Amino acid sequence: MASNTPNIDLYKKNPITDGDDTFNIETMLNENWDKVDTEVGDLKTSRDNLSTQMTELVKVKQNITILSTGWVDDTTTSGYWYYDISDADIYVNTVVDVNIALVDIDKVKINLISVTDSSDGYARIYAIQQPTENFTADIVITKVVF
Structure with a gap:
C-alpha cells in the first residue's frame, strides 16, 4: 500500500x-x-x-588608527589611561573586541589592558601608560540580542 x-x-x-x-x-x-x-x-x-x-549583528571594522594623542590620563581615579574609539555602530548592548595589528604589537607592548566599556557611539580601551606611537587595530562589534 x-x-x-x-x-x-x-x-x-x-x-x-x-x-x-x-x-x-x-x-x-x-x-x-x-x-x-x-x-x-x-x-x-x-x-x-x-x-x-x-x-547586522556582527560588524568588522578594519585598520582603525588609534592615535597616541587623545588618551585621557585617569590614573588618579582608575589607575589607567583611556581612549575612546568612536563608531556609530557601537551601542550599550554591543561587545567590542579590539585586535591590534601584528605589525603594531610592539608599539603597545603590554600597556594595553582591554575594552571594558561600550556606550552609545564609542568603546573605551585602557592602558597602563599612554602609548607613544599611533597603532592600527581591527574592531569587531557584536550586537548582543536577548
Missing part, C-alpha cells in the same frame, strides 16, 4: 504490495519533485535571511 513521507509528504509506493501498479509520472515523480523544490527554496530563503541577520 502506498504511503507518504513524514517530513514533506512525498508519495511512496510499496514495492511489495504496489509492484503491479502502473507507473504514474505525475504522482510518483513530478508532484514529489515539486515538493522537494519548494522545501529547498524555503531553506535557501531562510539561509539568506539568517545571513542578513548575522551581517
Whole structure:
C-alpha cells in the first residue's frame, strides 16, 4: 500500500504490495519533485535571511588608527589611561573586541589592558601608560540580542 513521507509528504509506493501498479509520472515523480523544490527554496530563503541577520549583528571594522594623542590620563581615579574609539555602530548592548595589528604589537607592548566599556557611539580601551606611537587595530562589534 502506498504511503507518504513524514517530513514533506512525498508519495511512496510499496514495492511489495504496489509492484503491479502502473507507473504514474505525475504522482510518483513530478508532484514529489515539486515538493522537494519548494522545501529547498524555503531553506535557501531562510539561509539568506539568517545571513542578513548575522551581517547586522556582527560588524568588522578594519585598520582603525588609534592615535597616541587623545588618551585621557585617569590614573588618579582608575589607575589607567583611556581612549575612546568612536563608531556609530557601537551601542550599550554591543561587545567590542579590539585586535591590534601584528605589525603594531610592539608599539603597545603590554600597556594595553582591554575594552571594558561600550556606550552609545564609542568603546573605551585602557592602558597602563599612554602609548607613544599611533597603532592600527581591527574592531569587531557584536550586537548582543536577548
